[in-house]
Amino acid sequence: MPETDRPRTDRPLVISAPAPRTLDLIFTPDALERLHRRYRVIEADPENIAGLGSAVLSEARYIVGQPPLSADTLERMPRLRAVLNVESNLIDNMPYDVVFRRGIHVLTTGQVFAEPVAEMGLAMALNLARGIVDADVDFREGRERWGGEGNKSARLLSGSEIGIIGFGDLGKALNRVLSGFRAKIRVHDPWLPASVLLDAGVEPASLETVLAESDFLFVVAAVTSDNEGFLGAKAFAAMRPGAAFILLSRAGVVDFDALIAAVESGHIRAASDVFPEEPLPLGHPVRRLPGFLRSAHRAGALDIAFKRMGEMVLEDMELMDRSLPPMRCKRAERETVARMRSKPVTVN
Ligand SMILES: NC(=O)C1=CN([C@@H]2O[C@H](COP(=O)(O)OP(=O)(O)OC[C@H]3O[C@@H](n4cnc5c(N)ncnc54)[C@H](O)[C@@H]3O)[C@@H](O)[C@H]2O)C=CC1
Numbered sequence: 583m584p585e586t587d588r589p590r591t592d593r594p595l596v597i598s599a600p601a602p603r604t605l606d607l608i609f610t611p612d613a614l615e616r617l618h619r620r621y622r623v624i625e626a627d628p629e630n631i632a633g634l635g636s637a638v639l640s641e642a643r644y645i646v647g648q649p650p651l652s653a654d655t656l657e658r659m660p661r662l663r664a665v666l667n668v669e670s671n672l673i674d675n676m677p678y679d680v681v682f683r684r685g686i687h688v689l690t691t692g693q694v695f696a697e698p699v700a701e702m703g704l705a706m707a708l709n710l711a712r713g714i715v716d717a718d719v720d721f722r723e724g725r726e727r728w729g730g731e732g733n734k735s736a737r738l739l740s741g742s743e744i745g746i747i748g749f750g751d752l753g754k755a756l757n758r759v760l761s762g763f764r765a766k767i768r769v770h771d772p773w774l775p776a777s778v779l780l781d782a783g784v785e786p787a788s789l790e791t792v793l794a795e796s797d798f799l800f801v802v803a804a805v806t807s808d809n810e811g812f813l814g815a816k817a818f819a820a821m822r823p824g825a826a827f828i829l830l831s832r833a834g835v836v837d838f839d840a841l842i843a844a845v846e847s848g849h850i851r852a853a854s855d856v857f858p859e860e861p862l863p864l865g866h867p868v869r870r871l872p873g874f875l876r877s878a879h880r881a882g883a884l885d886i887a888f889k890r891m892g893e894m895v896l897e898d899m900e901l902m903d904r905s906l907p908p909m910r911c912k913r914a915e916r917e918t919v920a921r922m923r924s925k926p927v928t929v930n
């Protein structure tokens with residue numbers, strides 16, 4: 583039996599606070615069994631980690647989840663090695679200076695969403711290009727237009743010019759799924775050096791260039807303390823007439839009223855997976871806006887993605903148990919962690 587599968591008598595202690603996830607969501611039954619075989623798992627109220635008591639806090643090696651932690655609580659957790667957040671977004675809810683000074687890893691499993699979101703982005707782009715959903719609705723209602731008649735405003739993704747705003751896990755996955763389309767892909771990401779983009783085969787570009795030179799523009803930038811609402815009326819006006827604006831990260835990077843106005847005027851088309859309020863009120867104007875394709879924050883939330891989170895957590899905890907560094911999850915960086923502002927989901 584491999585060393586990692588052997589039942590342990592001295593099982594390390596894990597505090598479980600995975601909200602908004604649950605352990606059943608992120609672990610397959612087999613993985614959950616492996617978790618319990620290797621670790622003593624204490625379920626916690628994420629809002630009251632301090633209330634767990636000193637016996638638990640002093641033993642805890644890992645936290646699965648991203649609950650708020652005070653400096654006092656951290657002080658009571660001398661054995662803590664990692665916070666594994668089972669989310670994509672990092673929340674500014676713990677004293678990161680203390681966490682980094684202590685060498686505690688803060689890890690995110692957000693990479694699991696990259697392929698699901700990229701595929702949804704591709705589907706949205708093709709849909710905006712070919713009007714598939716609208717044509718289906720017309721067909722159901724008996725007013726379909728046949729052949730070229732139904733393609734008056736259709737265009738090709740192949741050979742087009744594409745912009746990607748944000749080149750983290752989502753942006754990189756999007757670039758991969760777009761690789762068959764012979765498109766020219768420009769990327770704007772102010773936190774990355776040009777060489778990272780060039781190595782990925784894309785052209786580094788300013789925000790102005792991606793806005794002005796794209797037929798399809800994908801937004802997969804995280805919301806940060808520096809960029810809230812940075813895509814507004816001026817940005818939409820700078821886009822090519824008829825271009826497609828595809829928002830996949832968070833509504834917080836966009837002035838949503840200005841986006842609605844730009845689509846309403848017929849200047850651009852848009853698709854979005856994310857909205858300023860979720861769920862969106864029934865009377866919200868974007869619900870009935872022609873030229874706008876809506877998706878109810880479904881891009882990343884696939885069961886296969888959630889189950890990968892559990893695998894990543896287990897693999898990294900097992901590495902750290904052997905005093906090796908975590909290799910599956912992404913580490914929060916001391917320079918940027920407290921600047922992240924993407925609002926966490928409330929519905930999985
Ligand atoms: N719709 C959905 O289902 C999902 C949405 N998301 C959202 O997408 C965002 C991105 O996810 P990941 O790629 O995994 O995160 P990531 O942290 O890997 O990448 C974010 C990228 O944004 C870049 N960035 C920061 N400021 C920027 C700016 N002003 N302009 C352009 N780029 C900028 C960063 O340099 C980084 O490369 C997350 O913050 C999350 O909120 C994530 C997963 C699923």
Ligand SMILES: O=C(O)C(=O)COP(=O)(O)O
Binds near residue numbers: 668
């Ligand atoms: O599903 C998404 O949109 C995500 O970004 C993942 O959400 P979370 O970071 O877990 O709130």
